[in-house]
Amino acid sequence: MDRLWLAAAVVAGIPLLLVGYITLAEGAVSRLPGRGSGWIRPWLWLAPGLFFITVFLIYPTVGTLRLSFLGPDSTRPVGLANYVFVFTDKSMLVALRNNGLWLVLFTLLTVGLGLLVAVLTDRVRYEAAAKSLVFLPMAVSFTAASVIWKFMFDYRPPGTPQTGTLNAVLSLIPGFQPRAWLINPPLNNVFLIVAAVWVWTGFCMVILSAALKGIPSEVQEAARVDGATEWQLFWRITFPLLGSTVAVAITIMVVFALKTFDVVYVMTNGNYDTQNTAFAQYEQLFVNHDFGHAAAIGVVLLIAILPVLAFNLRRFQQQESTR
Amino acid sequence: MDFQRRWPSFGAMAACILVLAACGGGAAAPSTSPGAAAPGTSASAGAAGSPAASTAQRIGGSVSVIGSWGGSEQDSFMAMVQPFMDQTGVQVQYEGSRDLNSILSTRVQAGNPPDLAGLPGPGVMRQFGQSGKLVDLSNILDLNQMKAEYAPDWLTLGTVNGKLVGIFIKTALKSAVWYDPKNFTQVAGSTPKTWNDLMTVSNNIAAGGKAPWCIGLESAATSGWPGTDWISDIMMRSAGPDKYRQWYDGQLAWTSPEVKDAWQMWGQIVANPKMVYGGVQYVLTTSFGTAASPMFANPPGCYMDRQGNFITDFYTSNNPGVKAGTDFNFFPFPDINSQYGDVDQVAGDLFGMFKDTPQSRALIKYLVTPQAQAIWVKRGGALSPNKQVPAGDYPDQLSKELAQTVVNAKTPLFSAGDMMPDAMQKAFYKAVLSYVQNPAQMDSILAGLDQTRQSAYPKQS
Numbered sequence: 001m002d003r004l005w006l007a008a009a010v011v012a013g014i015p016l017l018l019v020g021y022i023t024l025a026e027g028a029v030s031r032l033p034g035r036g037s038g039w040i041r042p043w044l045w046l047a048p049g050l051f052f053i054t055v056f057l058i059y060p061t062v063g064t065l066r067l068s069f070l071g072p073d074s075t076r077p078v079g080l081a082n083y084v085f086v087f088t089d090k091s092m093l094v095a096l097r098n099n100g101l102w103l104v105l106f107t108l109l110t111v112g113l114g115l116l117v118a119v120l121t122d123r124v125r126y127e128a129a130a131k132s133l134v135f136l137p138m139a140v141s142f143t144a145a146s147v148i149w150k151f152m153f154d155y156r157p158p159g160t161p162q163t164g165t166l167n168a169v170l171s172l173i174p175g176f177q178p179r180a181w182l183i184n185p186p187l188n189n190v191f192l193i194v195a196a197v198w199v200w201t202g203f204c205m206v207i208l209s210a211a212l213k214g215i216p217s218e219v220q221e222a223a224r225v226d227g228a229t230e231w232q233l234f235w236r237i238t239f240p241l242l243g244s245t246v247a248v249a250i251t252i253m254v255v256f257a258l259k260t261f262d263v264v265y266v267m268t269n270g271n272y273d274t275q276n277t278a279f280a281q282y283e284q285l286f287v288n289h290d291f292g293h294a295a296a297i298g299v300v301l302l303i304a305i306l307p308v309l310a311f312n313l314r315r316f317q318q319q320e321s322t323r
Numbered sequence: 324m325d326f327q328r329r330w331p332s333f334g335a336m337a338a339c340i341l342v343l344a345a346c347g348g349g350a351a352a353p354s355t356s357p358g359a360a361a362p363g364t365s366a367s368a369g370a371a372g373s374p375a376a377s378t379a380q381r382i383g384g385s386v387s388v389i390g391s392w393g394g395s396e397q398d399s400f401m402a403m404v405q406p407f408m409d410q411t412g413v414q415v416q417y418e419g420s421r422d423l424n425s426i427l428s429t430r431v432q433a434g435n436p437p438d439l440a441g442l443p444g445p446g447v448m449r450q451f452g453q454s455g456k457l458v459d460l461s462n463i464l465d466l467n468q469m470k471a472e473y474a475p476d477w478l479t480l481g482t483v484n485g486k487l488v489g490i491f492i493k494t495a496l497k498s499a500v501w502y503d504p505k506n507f508t509q510v511a512g513s514t515p516k517t518w519n520d521l522m523t524v525s526n527n528i529a530a531g532g533k534a535p536w537c538i539g540l541e542s543a544a545t546s547g548w549p550g551t552d553w554i555s556d557i558m559m560r561s562a563g564p565d566k567y568r569q570w571y572d573g574q575l576a577w578t579s580p581e582v583k584d585a586w587q588m589w590g591q592i593v594a595n596p597k598m599v600y601g602g603v604q605y606v607l608t609t610s611f612g613t614a615a616s617p618m619f620a621n622p623p624g625c626y627m628d629r630q631g632n633f634i635t636d637f638y639t640s641n642n643p644g645v646k647a648g649t650d651f652n653f654f655p656f657p658d659i660n661s662q663y664g665d666v667d668q669v670a671g672d673l674f675g676m677f678k679d680t681p682q683s684r685a686l687i688k689y690l691v692t693p694q695a696q697a698i699w700v701k702r703g704g705a706l707s708p709n710k711q712v713p714a715g716d717y718p719d720q721l722s723k724e725l726a727q728t729v730v731n732a733k734t735p736l737f738s739a740g741d742m743m744p745d746a747m748q749k750a751f752y753k754a755v756l757s758y759v760q761n762p763a764q765m766d767s768i769l770a771g772l773d774q775t776r777q778s779a780y781p782k783q784s
Contacts, residue, residue, distance in 0.1 A: 072778065155608045156601075157602070157604070179604075180604035180608045182608070183604065183607045183608060265544070269543065269544050269546055271547075271756050271757075272607075272756070272760065286424075286428060286429060287424070287425065287745060288749075288779070289428070290778070
């Protein structure tokens with residue numbers, strides 16, 4: 001009970017604190033002689049943000065970078081040894097390979113299926129119902145979704161009642177032998193990805209669908225009047241107009257693919273060659289207590305994500321400038 | 324523009340994170356709720372030193388406990404602390420996770436440990452004890468009384484650098500092979516006394532087209548541990564207690580012939596699809612708790628299950644109507660080398676104290692009492708390390724026998740996995756899974772474990 005009160009106090013308290021700060025700062029600025037207030041005001045408004053970014057983002061990043069050049073207990077420098085580990089260790093190489101797999105399959109499937117559902121349901125009567133169904137898994141936490149899918153992929157020996165949904169359905173085919181989906185590499189990675197896709201397709205669908213509604217119908221009508229088929233209409237008109245949104249969806253999904261941890265942890269615990277870099281980082285940090293290895297993995301992940309972020313930022317600036 | 328629309332959600336996320344951090348901080352702060360109203364009461368309760376909760380005073384407040392129990396085991400623990408909560412007014416906030424190691428070490432590193440914790444094993448306890456994170460219990464518990472009530476082996480296992488930092492509240496006998504007497508006697512006759520007998524019985528059953536064994540290795544974040552117990556049972560009997568201890572202490576290589584033999588002997592069973600129910604796929608995907616359910620089916624799917632005595636709790640809750648003695652019984656894991664006949668693999672749940680508060684003192688004093696331990700004993704699945712728990716409290720003849728075996732064990736040896744440091748233990752678990760999937764890779768798997776051994780053990784200075 002105490003914790004609930006505390007949580008409530010924090011939820012209400014932090015905004016109050018910030019509003020209080022701004023009021024005070026504004027009060028102070030307005031009392032300053034006219035010339036000084038001009039340049040000081042933006043900094044006062046920026047200060048809380050800068051403070052949080054420094055404490056929660058810049059400081060940990062620099063700290064991680066430093067740790068990645070130190071040994072397991074962060075006492076002596078080891079040069080690039082931790083990075084050598086990341087790119088030579090047998091289990092790390094599997095993890096990197098799996099990340100590649102996630103990057104391609106997860107991104108393609110979520111964005112592809114999201115686009116498909118958004119376009120196909122665009123002009124049907126039951127659009128709201130269909131989209132709600134696809135979006136529903138977003139309400140489930142990643143961990144809960146992983147547990148659900150673990151049950152879906154459950155295995156029972158042939159001849160006994162199949163409790164796993166997938167095996168139960170496939171058993172209707174005569175001659176089908178139940179399979180243990182999650183233990184046989186490399187295909188088990190695909191089944192993990194399927195679980196993650198189930199959750200995130202709805203997200204892609206929603207932002208793509210919103211962009212789709214934003215395309216002026218005049219453009220499409222004009223194309224139809226000119227005799228374009230629906231197929232041509234989609235590829236020549238709709239898709240190019242959705243381009244920027246698709247790019248945004250892709251970047252978000254890429255970031256998710258790179259940092260996925262929950263699915264792997266819950267469904268296989270990183271066994272049977274399903275570990276990815278985020279899981280490897282967890283293992284190095286919490287099981288092996290090797291801060292150097294864990295930090296190096298973190299830095300590699302960060303560097304892998306940087307181009308995606310840069311791309312996203314540039315796009316954002318372009319949009320801002322054309323406004 | 325989509326980018327912009329997403330910012331509110333990032334803000335919400337940040338708010339969530341702040342709330343979480345605040346919750347964590349809240350747990351770290353000493354609880355001062357109702358106790359504050361009556362200063363002095365808590366201090367006097369701490370000094371009273373009364374052994375049983377029956378004379379404990381109402382101190383109020385709360386104590387946080389984390390452990391690895393879930394499901395029916397968690398229910399049993401809560402039943403065990405219920406009288407304590409009623410009598411002292413202290414709220415026991417229990418949190419259970421199979422991934423106890425990670426959670427505990429994270430919280431300890433963050434300076435936010437629970438008041439008390441069920442420790443995953445003496446190996447991890449040693450790590451915490453050496454870094455001074457655990458409170459010395461010798462000043463809190465009455466040591467003379469503890470020595471009178473607990474066997475010396477149990478107290479030694481909880482001692483680090485001369486300080487008692489862990490105390491067992493529940494023990495288990497792991498060197499047991501479970502069987503359904505009605506079916507087993509039909510196919511095997513009498514229970515095997517030696518490893519060779521055991522293999523003969525197993526081969527006979529397999530020759531009849533039935534699987535002799537049920538094995539399940541799945542256990543969430545600790546998947547693989549039942550296999551490590553198998554290897555421990557074999558290793559201590561084939562190579563003897565001394566080699567066994569050297570092995571878990573990191574002084575005997577995984578690639579040494581003794582250790583390799585133990586893996587291969589287990590491989591004769593687990594890697595042979597005729598020997599295990601459902602084959603490798605079943606072994607790897609089935610939870611240890613439900614693995615032996617086919618033993619109680621009609622006709623039975625398998626005939627034997629090597630597992631700790633806590634498994635009986637799973638038998639009765641997963642298979643309604645199944646009764647101890649008539650539907651399942653056990654024989655001791657058979658001897659391998661007659662020289663090392665007197666060994667028993669044991670395990671147990673240790674409690675350690677991270678924060679010395681009046682509430683946590685009161686709780687740990689209560690947990691070591693025979694009255695408290697009898698509660699779990701009566702519910703089944705637990706053996707008490709406290710000799711004062713009357714034999715009559717065990718629910719059936721079977722658990723009485725188990726308790727006597729543990730109390731009278733000449734050479735009780737703790738499960739090797741639990742004696743190893745964190746990183747070594749997890750690597751052992753994973754190696755078991757890789758081995759079962761690819762027995763041919765044994766040499767490279769063992770070589771990999773030796774690599775972990777180089778870094779997992781603290782450097783001797």
